[in-house]
Amino acid sequence: MYFLRAAKPILIDLASTFFFLAVYEFSRDLKLAIMLGIAAAAVQVGWSLLRKTPVPPMQWASLGLVITMGGASLITQDPRFVMFKPTLVDAVLAVVMAQPGWLARYLPPIVTDHVEPRVIAAWSCAWPVLMAALGLANVAVALTLSFDVWVWYSSIAPMACVILLFLVQYVTLRRRIARKLHARQATSPLPSEGERVG
Numbered sequence: 178m179y180f181l182r183a184a185k186p187i188l189i190d191l192a193s194t195f196f197f198l199a200v201y202e203f204s205r206d207l208k209l210a211i212m213l214g215i216a217a218a219a220v221q222v223g224w225s226l227l228r229k230t231p232v233p234p235m236q237w238a239s240l241g242l243v244i245t246m247g248g249a250s251l252i253t254q255d256p257r258f259v260m261f262k263p264t265l266v267d268a269v270l271a272v273v274m275a276q277p278g279w280l281a282r283y284l285p286p287i288v289t290d291h292v293e294p295r296v297i298a299a300w301s302c303a304w305p306v307l308m309a310a311l312g313l314a315n316v317a318v319a320l321t322l323s324f325d326v327w328v329w330y331s332s333i334a335p336m337a338c339v340i341l342l343f344l345v346q347y348v349t350l351r352r353r354i355a356r357k358l359h360a361r362q363a364t365s366p367l368p369s370e371g372e373r374v375g
Contacts, residue, residue, distance in 0.1 A: 193218040193243060194263070198332050207256055207324075211247040218243040238269060260319035260327050263335065267312030274305040291354045300346050307342055311335050 197214030201207060218240045225232045242262050249258040273279065280301040281289060289297070311334075318330050 193221060193239065195332070197259075198328055201328060202332075207259075208251060211251055211259060215243050215247050239266065242266065256324045257319055260324065260331075261316065263331055264312040264315045264319075267308045267315065267335075271305040271308035271312065274301070274308060277301070280304065287354060288350055291357050292350055296350075296353065300350075303342060303346070307338060311338060 193214055196217045197210050200213050201210035204210065222232055222236055222240050225236070242265055246258045246262040250256055277298075278301065281297055284297065314334070315331065318327050322330070
């Protein structure tokens, strides 16, 4: 499915992030959650290196952010460094997704064959806007609410927004393709008597 291919860097990053959030939620120990989150990100990269598969740039970036932001939180005893990590990830994704035509590479042929390029371009713009909005929302939550509220917010809201936008995009494109195929079928000439017999 094209969405899973497109979302792979996000899902890889979220694996260590969700692990960090789960550890904190169960232990209420920020130091332990940060250390295990760093370990989880390192294991992800190490596993790829052991299998001799290329480590995506986003995965290296995620590991670097986990180490620097987690380390800063441990040294300063200030959880806000960890809380700002999703904003940096969202900013990187927004920049990557702002490149023209990035979405078309992940769409199946039925979409690229039947949907106008301007429509695909519009959806390509919607994703970086969402990433930028999520990054700003994370800053607002981190600066104004408690760490516990931020944990709940970051566990639910960003993924819910991504899934919602994907579903709206999927349904919209599917309906557009269905209408176009139906219109093409309706305007195609009926076969003659001889063609039907033959």
